[in-house]
Amino acid sequence: MTDIIENETGEMMGFTPSWWTFVLLGIIAFIFGICCVIMPGYVTLFLGYFVGAMVVVWGIMTVVQAVKPHEGGTGRSVALIILGVLAIILGLLVFTSILSAWFLMTYLIAFWAFLTGFTNIFQAFTGKDSTWYKVLLVIAGIIAIILGFYVMMYPLMGTATVIYVLGIFLIAWGIVVTITGLMTQK
Numbered sequence: 001m002t003d004i005i006e007n008e009t010g011e012m013m014g015f016t017p018s019w020w021t022f023v024l025l026g027i028i029a030f031i032f033g034i035c036c037v038i039m040p041g042y043v044t045l046f047l048g049y050f051v052g053a054m055v056v057v058w059g060i061m062t063v064v065q066a067v068k069p070h071e072g073g074t075g076r077s078v079a080l081i082i083l084g085v086l087a088i089i090l091g092l093l094v095f096t097s098i099l100s101a102w103f104l105m106t107y108l109i110a111f112w113a114f115l116t117g118f119t120n121i122f123q124a125f126t127g128k129d130s131t132w133y134k135v136l137l138v139i140a141g142i143i144a145i146i147l148g149f150y151v152m153m154y155p156l157m158g159t160a161t162v163i164y165v166l167g168i169f170l171i172a173w174g175i176v177v178t179i180t181g182l183m184t185q186k
Helices: 002-013 020-040 040-067 073-096 098-126 131-153 159-185
Strands: none
Touching: 020 040, 020 159, 040 073, 040 098, 040 159, 073 098, 098 131, 098 159, 131 159
8 A cells, every 4th residue: 555655646746755754744734733823923923924034035036047147038037137126025025014924824825725625635536545545635635625715715814813723724634644644654
């Protein structure tokens, strides 16, 4: 069974994950979920500043890529410079207004949850894995889709609520992924 899961996943993703990668991912998700539930204020600040920093870094890398000599002409360079400068400005604005950044984050969380949920369900119905593995994928997918709908329905809800919901999702998803990894080890 492990060979089938590793072979199918390895072929689709370009690598073959081991059982312990699922367990590690599940444990990290579980721990971060607990932090979300216990310390939502700190997690909110951390994620807000982290996203802002990542956008600034991405903007700088885009500008650097634009000034490097490459094929594609001046039009591409100008477009990349404009995109990079806008990203830097957006990232710096995140540092000035974390709540505005969180409004954007709610939609990103919803998109991520939908993508994760539909991917898990798709893999459950198209894979050649064991029945229990498919059941766990469907459960994880349903949990993710419910989170996505919840966040999309209430985009203006308090930031702490988003963090609590994210925390509960990560706890549940972490448990499911950890069990999946332990099952694939046997």
